[in-house]
Amino acid sequence: MTLRFLPLNNCLNLCCRNVVSFSDGLADKSTGVPYFYLTTLDPTARNALKDHRSSLTISEYPIGTCGKADPENPVCSKITLTGKLVPVDANSKESEFAQAALFAKHPEMKEWPKNHDFRIFKLEAENIFMINWFGGPKPLTVEEYLKYKMSV
Amino acid sequence: MTLRFLPLNNCLNLCCRNVVSFSDGLADKSTGVPYFYLTTLDPTARNALKDHRSSLTISEYPIGTCGKADPENPVCSKITLTGKLVPVDANSKESEFAQAALFAKHPEMKEWPKNHDFRIFKLEAENIFMINWFGGPKPLTVEEYLKYKMSV
Numbered sequence: 386m387t388l389r390f391l392p393l394n395n396c397l398n399l400c401c402r403n404v405v406s407f408s409d410g411l412a413d414k415s416t417g418v419p420y421f422y423l424t425t426l427d428p429t430a431r432n433a434l435k436d437h438r439s440s441l442t443i444s445e446y447p448i449g450t451c452g453k454a455d456p457e458n459p460v461c462s463k464i465t466l467t468g469k470l471v472p473v474d475a476n477s478k479e480s481e482f483a484q485a486a487l488f489a490k491h492p493e494m495k496e497w498p499k500n501h502d503f504r505i506f507k508l509e510a511e512n513i514f515m516i517n518w519f520g521g522p523k524p525l526t527v528e529e530y531l532k533y534k535m536s537v
Numbered sequence: 538m539t540l541r542f543l544p545l546n547n548c549l550n551l552c553c554r555n556v557v558s559f560s561d562g563l564a565d566k567s568t569g570v571p572y573f574y575l576t577t578l579d580p581t582a583r584n585a586l587k588d589h590r591s592s593l594t595i596s597e598y599p600i601g602t603c604g605k606a607d608p609e610n611p612v613c614s615k616i617t618l619t620g621k622l623v624p625v626d627a628n629s630k631e632s633e634f635a636q637a638a639l640f641a642k643h644p645e646m647k648e649w650p651k652n653h654d655f656r657i658f659k660l661e662a663e664n665i666f667m668i669n670w671f672g673g674p675k676p677l678t679v680e681e682y683l684k685y686k687m688s689v
Contacts, residue, residue: 402594406609456558
C-alpha cells in the first residue's frame, strides 16, 4: 500500500474523527492489518483505550491510480474497515514488526518526542465496506481481505 | 479549498463511511458549507435521508501545503465537521449555487447518469474538531468557522 494517511474514526460520539498515519507492513510484506503510532495526548488514542470501536476509511484517489476519474466515481476505489482499535503489547514480536513497518513508511515518527506517550495500536477489522466498481458496495469478508495477495 | 475528495461518515452504524466529492463554492467564493452530489443508489445518500447525523473529515495533506511533514504531524491540519447531512431543495437558489460549485470543481459530475437519482446535499455543521498545530484540538465554533475569510 502506498497510501500514507487516512481518516480514523475511533468512537461513535462527536468529534472523534481524525487523520492519522498507518502502515500494514514493509513495502513488500503487506499484511492488511493497519498499525498506528498514536500519542495519548490526542483524543484518538485516549478514546481507543476507553472504547475500542473504530473505523478506518481509505481512498484510492491519492495513490494516483484512478486516472482522471473523480474520487466519488465508483471506479476509484474506497474501503472502510470497521472493528476494534487496540494497543499492541510493547514487548511483543508484533510490536517490533509494526514499529519497523511504521517507521519505514513514516520516517519522522522516529523523531517524535519520547515523552509524548506514543504507543502502537492496530485495527482488528470485523466488517468491510468496499466500493471498487459500479453496482454498489462489494461483499468482502475479513477473511477474504486478509488472505488476499497483492500482485505487484 | 482545493481538496477534491473526503471521507464522509453518515451514520453511526457500521459500514457507513464513504469517500465522496464536495464543493463549498466557486474557487473565489468559498462559503465553508460543503455541498455534495450523491446518488441514492449508494448507501451514503440513502442513509442520510433516514438519519441525517453525519461527519466530514478533511486532511490538509493532499493539498501539498504540509511540506515534508507527516500527515499525522499536528502541523499538517485536519478538520472534522459533525452535523446533519440534508438534501437541498432542487428548485432553490441554493441548489443552483451548489450545483454550479460542484460541477465547476468536479466536471465529470455533469455526465453522471440522469436516471441514477443524483441529488444535492449539504452538511450543516454543528460541531468542529480541528488540529492545526501542537497542543491538541483547537476550539473553533461553527460561527467562527463560517465567518472566516480566506486570504488568498
